[in-house]
Structures are given as C-alpha cells and as structure tokens.
Amino acid sequence: MTPPLSSEGDGFLSTTSKRFELRHGIGRMLRDPETGKGPAVCGCGRSGHEVEAVTITRRDSGAIGVGGVFRCDSAWLCPSCAPRQTLDRQSRVKDAVSALYAQDGTAVMVTLTVQHRAGDRLADLKRIVQTAGRKARQGAPWARMQKRAGVIGVLVAPEVTHGRHGWHFHLHLLVLCLAQSNSTAAEAGEFLIQRYMKYVEAEGATAKRLGQDVQVATSPENAADYVAKGLAWELAGRSGKVSRSAKGRAPFEIAASAMTGQPRDYALWREYAETMAGTRSCVVTAAMAEQLGIEPADDSAQDEGEQELAADGVEVGILSPGTWNGLMRLGQAAALIRKVEADQPWPEVAAWARRTANPPEPAPPPPPPVRPSERDIRDAAAVQRGSTAARLGWAVDALRRSTGSRRLFELDATVVTALIKVR
Ligand SMILES: [Zn+2]
Numbered sequence: 488m489t490p491p492l493s494s495e496g497d498g499f500l501s502t503t504s505k506r507f508e509l510r511h512g513i514g515r516m517l518r519d520p521e522t523g524k525g526p527a528v529c530g531c532g533r534s535g536h537e538v539e540a541v542t543i544t545r546r547d548s549g550a551i552g553v554g555g556v557f558r559c560d561s562a563w564l565c566p567s568c569a570p571r572q573t574l575d576r577q578s579r580v581k582d583a584v585s586a587l588y589a590q591d592g593t594a595v596m597v598t599l600t601v602q603h604r605a606g607d608r609l610a611d612l613k614r615i616v617q618t619a620g621r622k623a624r625q626g627a628p629w630a631r632m633q634k635r636a637g638v639i640g641v642l643v644a645p646e647v648t649h650g651r652h653g654w655h656f657h658l659h660l661l662v663l664c665l666a667q668s669n670s671t672a673a674e675a676g677e678f679l680i681q682r683y684m685k686y687v688e689a690e691g692a693t694a695k696r697l698g699q700d701v702q703v704a705t706s707p708e709n710a711a712d713y714v715a716k717g718l719a720w721e722l723a724g725r726s727g728k729v730s731r732s733a734k735g736r737a738p739f740e741i742a743a744s745a746m747t748g749q750p751r752d753y754a755l756w757r758e759y760a761e762t763m764a765g766t767r768s769c770v771v772t773a774a775m776a777e778q779l780g781i782e783p784a785d786d787s788a789q790d791e792g793e794q795e796l797a798a799d800g801v802e803v804g805i806l807s808p809g810t811w812n813g814l815m816r817l818g819q820a821a822a823l824i825r826k827v828e829a830d831q832p833w834p835e836v837a838a839w840a841r842r843t844a845n846p847p848e849p850a851p852p853p854p855p856p857v858r859p860s861e862r863d864i865r866d867a868a869a870v871q872r873g874s875t876a877a878r879l880g881w882a883v884d885a886l887r888r889s890t891g892s893r894r895l896f897e898l899d900a901t902v903v904t905a906l907i908k909v910r
Pocket residue numbers: 528531532558559560561565566567568569
C-alpha cells in the first residue's frame with residue numbers, strides 16, 4: 488500500500504523521518520489551541536486503541552514503514568500520506584488512459600491558469616479557475632465539440648504553488664477523446680481553452696492565451712504524469728534543491744518554513760490548508776468508467792482516513808501503542824524513525840523509546856503536616872495565658888514531635904529558657 492518513494496532523492500521530504508517531522512509540525516500548526524481539534528492530518532500516525540502493537544518495518548528500498556497506525560489519507564495536507572495519494576491518482580489515470588488507448592483514443596493535456604498577483608486570495612483564484620473550467624465544459628457548443636471529437640470525459644487535477652506573484656492556482660486537464668485524429672483531439676483542447684478564457688473574464692479576471700497550454704499525450708505514462716504527478720509533491724519530495732522556479736514554492740515547502748517560525752509562511756500555510764483540504768482530483772466518474780470498461784475511482788477516502796494494520800517490508804521491531812503514542816504526543820516519533828534509518832540496534836532504540844515516552848514517575852509529594860491534637864490546642868491556649876509549666880510542656884511535646892521520638896529529654900536551664908523563648 489505505502490509507496491516505495493521514501494529513500495529516493497535527497498529532498499527535504501525524502502525520508503520517512505523527515506515526513507513525520509513535518510507532519511508533526513503541520514498537526515501543531517493546524518490544531519485549534521483552544522479545542523485541541525483540527526483536520527484529520529492532526530491525528531495521522533497515531534495508534535488506535537484496538538491495535539495490539541505498532542510495527543516498524545524496513546522495505547527493500549531501505550525506507551522505514553510504520554504499521555498499526557491511523558493514516559489520514561490527506562493528499563493536500565499530509566506529507567506522510569501525500570505520496571500514496573499521488574500514486575493512487577497516477578495509477579487510476581494510467582488505467583483510464585490505457586483503456587482509452589486500447590480503443591484507439593487520444594488524451595489531450597490542457598493547462599488552465601489565471602493571471603494573479605501577490606495578495607490575491609487563494610480561495611478567489613481557485614473559485615475563478617474552477618468555475619470557468621467547469622462552465623467551459625457545459626452548454627451546447629461544448630456538447631457539439633464533445634460529439635465531434637468523441638470526448639468521453641475530462642480528468643481534472645488542481646495544483647497550487649506560491650511565488651513572487653502570490654498564489655498560483657491552475658488546473659491540469661486530461662481530455663479523453665475517441666477522435667479519428669490527433670488534430671481533432673487537439674482542436675477540442677483548444678476550443679476548451681477559448682471557452683475557459685471567456686468565462687474567466689466573466690468572473691472579472693484575466694486569462695491570457697500564453698498562460699494556457701494544449702498538447703496531445705504521447706503515452707498513458709506521459710498523460711498520467713501530466714495530471715497526477717502532483718507538482719506540489721514532486722517538487723517538495725523528490726528534487727534535491729528547494730525549487731525557486733517561476734512557479735514558486737510548493738505547499739509543503741511553505742509548511743516547512745512556517746514550522747521554523749516564519750509568520751508570513753504560517754499565514755500562507757493556514758490559508759492553503761483551509762482552501763485546499765478535501766479538494767478532489769483525478770476523479771474517474773461512473774460515466775467515464777462505463778465507456779472505458781473500468782471501475783469508477785475517486786478521492787473519496789481522502790480526509791476520512793483509515794487504520795493501516797500492516798506496513799510493507801521486513802519487521803524491525805514492535806512497540807506498544809502506549810509507547811508509540813507517547814512519542815507522537817511528544818513529537819519524538821521522527822527521532823525514533825531516524826534512529827532506525829541510521830541502523831541503530833533495535834533493543835537500544837526500543838529502550839530509548841520506552842524511556843522517552845514514559846518518563847520516570849515524579850517523586851511522591853511530602854505527607855501532609857500532622858494535625859495538632861486537642862491537647863496541643865489547649866496547651867497552646869495556656870501558653871498564650873503565660874503559664875511557664877504549660878509553655879515548657881508544650882515545647883517538649885513539640886520537640887518530641889519534630890524528632891519523632893517518644894523518649895524522655897533531659898533539659899538544662901539554658902535549653903528550657905531557649906525553648907520557652909522560641910515558642
Ligand atoms: Zn496522513
């Protein structure tokens with residue numbers, strides 16, 4: 488189930504421990520400080536009550552897996568789950584395009600963007616692009632083109648980056664055509680772009696033709712990569728250097744920077760999380776699936792999450808759910824995985840985990856002070872009245888109590904005077 492991406496590349500999310508670390512920070516940033524609640528990503532990686540053990544595994548690639556924990560399946564918010572979600576999308580797009588090509592069809596790759604500048608709200612850009620993109624694929628003119636080019640459906644993948652000119656929200660579309668020729672298929676893509684630009688204008692924004700793109704896919708892999716590669720994930724997870732291209736930073740790069748205390752990036756990450764959580768991508772509708780002879784597929788599991796009972800690979804060791812969740816709570820799960828990645832012997836790692844997750848009990852509190860007896864109170868009253876005998880008796884009692892001794896005391900005059908004075 489879990490993709491074998493972990494040990495590839497040297498990006499800042501290239502290992503399981505790095506992703507756990509960022510996921511922990513993201514959970515902290517998105518959790519409401521008052522209620523302690525937040526989106527599903529906040530609980531990702533914790534072990535459920537019904538689980539008997541958390542299993543740490545090592546795959547052939549060397550990547551570390553964790554079984555017996557909750558997976559949030561959030562493609563947009565969770566660096567631990569995004570790779571798997573990306574692979575899921577890629578494989579269902581590949582299935583769809585392969586089925587299309589088996590019927591001599593053609594997939595046309597279309598990019599839709601909108602002009603934007605620093606300060607534009609991501610929610611506004613998303614609304615404009617998605618509305619115009621949807622309207623472009625509605626109405627009689629599009630129905631006519633659909634028929635001419637044999638369009639059986641369109642796969643849509645939203646993508647977001649942030650650069651010098653603010654948020655960059657765009658759609659990668661895959662127009663699935665059963666056209667007679669590539670040129671008719673490309674024509675359908677161009678027609679879609681022209682209609683899209685018109686509807687962007689109707690939304691009060693601008694989309695220049697130069698910002699849009701249309702290309703005929705050369706293979707199912709080419710098409711799958713184009714729409715489902717998950718630009719955000721690829722940039723952040725696979726490339727060695729932090730991207731500073733015209734398209735700007737990927738969301739997980741913003742989150743990583745926000746974690747280091749950049750207030751502007753913290754605000755950007757929150758805005759991104761609020762806007763993008765739950766946004767569906769690469770949906771194979773029932774109508775599309777029927778024409779292609781495949782199963783419909785969606786992101787429906789996304790943001791609901793599931794319990795992952797087994798991780799792929801060879802078992803390295805197991806921990807009790809209590810110990811694992813203790814590490815999660817303390818933000819130390821990434822540290823444990825780092826130790827396993829560094830090949831530390833498991834008994835050492837397990838001992839460290841138990842020590843860290845279950846710190847020794849604090850020293851017991853001191854016993855409550857002894858309550859004065861009735862007689863103490865009576866004698867104290869006598870002291871107030873100035874009876875020397877009473878004061879002396881009370882002082883000796885106090886001395887006995889403080890030394891815990893019942894034996895008799897031999898007191899000389901100096902001690903007696905001192906005792907009476909002290910009291
Ligand atoms: Zn997750």
